[in-house]
Structure formats: structure tokens, C-alpha cells
Amino acid sequence: xTDLSAQTPHQDRxxxxxxxxxxxxxxxxxxxxxxxxxxxxxxxxGVISGSLALIADAxxxxxxxxxxxxxxxxxxxxxxxxxxxxxxxxxxxxALAALIEAALLSIIxxxxxxxxxxxxxxxxxxxxxxxxxIGAVFVAVVADFWRHVxxxxxxxxxxxxxxxxxAAHFLTDSMASAxxxxxxxxxxxxxxxxxxxxxxxVAGFLTFTALRVGTRAVDMLIDRVDxxxxxxxxxxxxxxxEVEAVPVLRLRRPPHCHVVETRLRxxxxxxxxxxxxxxxxxxxxxxxxxxxxxxxxxxxx
Numbered sequence: 001x002t003d004l005s006a007q008t009p010h011q012d013r014x015x016x017x018x019x020x021x022x023x024x025x026x027x028x029x030x031x032x033x034x035x036x037x038x039x040x041x042x043x044x045x046g047v048i049s050g051s052l053a054l055i056a057d058a059x060x061x062x063x064x065x066x067x068x069x070x071x072x073x074x075x076x077x078x079x080x081x082x083x084x085x086x087x088x089x090x091x092x093x094x095a096l097a098a099l100i101e102a103a104l105l106s107i108i109x110x111x112x113x114x115x116x117x118x119x120x121x122x123x124x125x126x127x128x129x130x131x132x133x134i135g136a137v138f139v140a141v142v143a144d145f146w147r148h149v150x151x152x153x154x155x156x157x158x159x160x161x162x163x164x165x166x167a168a169h170f171l172t173d174s175m176a177s178a179x180x181x182x183x184x185x186x187x188x189x190x191x192x193x194x195x196x197x198x199x200x201x202v203a204g205f206l207t208f209t210a211l212r213v214g215t216r217a218v219d220m221l222i223d224r225v226d227x228x229x230x231x232x233x234x235x236x237x238x239x240x241x242e243v244e245a246v247p248v249l250r251l252r253r254p255p256h257c258h259v260v261e262t263r264l265r266x267x268x269x270x271x272x273x274x275x276x277x278x279x280x281x282x283x284x285x286x287x288x289x290x291x292x293x294x295x296x297x298x299x300x301x
Contacts, residue, residue, distance in 0.1 A: 024075040053198035091254035095220035098165035102214030109206035116199035129188040137181040144174035172209040176202040257291035
């Protein structure tokens with residue numbers, strides 16, 4: 001068996017980790033500062049107005065601060081390259097951070113569900129609404145959506161699962177704050193139950209985001225990949241006329257690239273033909289999946 005992975009360099013096709021890490025850390029710091037300002041604003045307005053929906057949104061913001069701090073540390077550490085202790089790199093730390101975020105969101109969601117349902121069943125307290133309260137929440141809606149757009153772009157550019165989880169979370173924040181704003185407007189026009197209904201909407205958004213982020217994080221931690229991707233890679237390998245069988249095919253999906261490990265049985269006459277086959281396979285994988293870290297071994301047929 002000839003292992004040609006070292007003879008066909010592919011690391012140059014994987015994005016520069018140092019540049020990606022710098023961008024991720026910068027975005028995380030900006031996000032943290034924005035989160036602190038917005039959370040304090042929501043909490044102050046919520047306490048003054050007595051709005052449970054706004055207080056719930058502020059409590060979610062406290063979780064945002066903790067999560068963003070964890071994300072900041074994780075994206076800084078995960079960008080370091082492999083070493084003797086971390087031979088596969090630290091990419092899964094981002095999935096671990098996303099899983100922690102999902103767990104915290106789930107806890108907050110359960111608390112908000114409990115408070116909102118209790119308020120709905122046992123009475124609605126008075127909520128005071130001033131026009132500037134609504135204006136403050138509108139600013140929060142716009143700011144959260146802006147953060148979502150900026151962080152989503154950075155997550156896609158850096159393939160960061162932690163930032164992607166943050167982006168999804170801030171989109172949820174924006175939608176939840178919009179629901180709170182509509183609830184305050186309804187309360188202002190004489191529908192006090194609207195504040196409680198808005199609280200339930202916030203809890204629903206939190207639950208959805210926690211499930212979505214948690215599922216993706218678990219998939220990465222246990223190395224589960226999309227079956228369609230596996231089938232596509234297998235078909236790509238089998239389409240090469242020299243390949244007679246694919247005894248081994250393993251895929252992983254860390255944030256920055258796909259990792260493909262395969263052993264082929266191929267009809268190739270000599271070492272030069274084997275090298276050409278490996279190079280062609282890696283080009284095909286790059287075209288199909290984007291950046292790929294490929295380990296291709298060939299057993300002559």
C-alpha cells in the first residue's frame with residue numbers, strides 16, 4: 001500500500017488560521033460590548049415599566065454576555081494550530097462553546113415559560129408604557145439585527161461554529177425584541193395581556209434557537225456529517241475510471257474545512273500514476289466541498 005498524502009500538499013488550500021482567528025476575536029469583542037450596552041438598557045426600561053417581556057429579554061441578554069465571553073475565549077484558543085497535545089487541532093472547542101450556549105438558552109427559556117404561563121393563568125400585573133420605552137426597544141431590535149448580519153458574515157468567512165451560533169442567537173434576539181415592542185404597543189392601546197403573550201414569544205424563540213444550535217454542536221462533537229455529503233464523496237471517488245473499490249471512507253466537518261480520509265483500490269501502473277490520481281481526487285474534492293484536508297491512500301489493484 002502506498003500512502004501519498006504527504007506527497008500531494010493540501011494544507012495551502014485551508015484558510016490561514018491566524019488571520020481567521022484575528023477576525024473572529026475582533027467580531028466577538030464588538031459583539032460583547034454591544035451586548036452589555038443593550039442588556040443594561042433593556043433591564044432598566046423593563047424594571048421601570050414593569051414589563052415581564054422586557055425583563056425576560058434582558059435576562060436573555062445576561063446570558064448573551066456570558067456566552068459572548070465564552071465565545072471570545074474559545075475562538076482565540078481554537079485558532080491555534082495542532083501540537084503534540086492537540087494533534088487534530090482545537091476546532092471542537094467551538095462546538096463545545098455552542099453546546100454550552102444552547103444549554104444556557106434552554107435554562108433561561110424554561111424559566112421564562114414558567115413565569116409567563118404563571119402570569120397568564122393567575123393574573124396580569126399592570127404595565128406602564130411610555131413612548132420612549134418603545135423607542136428604546138426599537139433601537140435594540142435594529143442593533144441585534146445589525147449584529148446578526150455582521151457576525152453571520154464573519155462566521156461564513158471564517159467557518160466558525162461558535163460565531164454562527166452567536167449569529168443565530170442574535171437573530172432570535174432581534175425577533176424577540178420586535179415581539180416585545182409589539183406587546184408594549186398593544187399594552188399602550190389597552191391590551192395588557194399582550195405583554196405576557198410577547199413573553200411567550202420570547203420563550204418560543206429561545207427554545208427554537210437552543211434546539212438548533214445544540215443539534216449542530218452535538219453533530220460536530222460526535223463527528224456526524226450530512227449523509228448526502230458522504231454519498232456525494234463516495235460517488236465522486238467511484239466515478240474515477242481507475243478506482244475499482246473504496247474500502248474505507250471517513251468524513252469529519254470541523255469549522256474550517258472538510259476532512260476526508262479514504263483508502264482506494266485502484267488500477268494504476270506506477271508511482272507517478274498514483275500521484276496523479278491523488279492530485280485529481282483532491283481537486284475534485286475541493287471543487288465539490290470547498291477547502292478539504294484529504295488523506296488518500298492507494299492499494300494497487
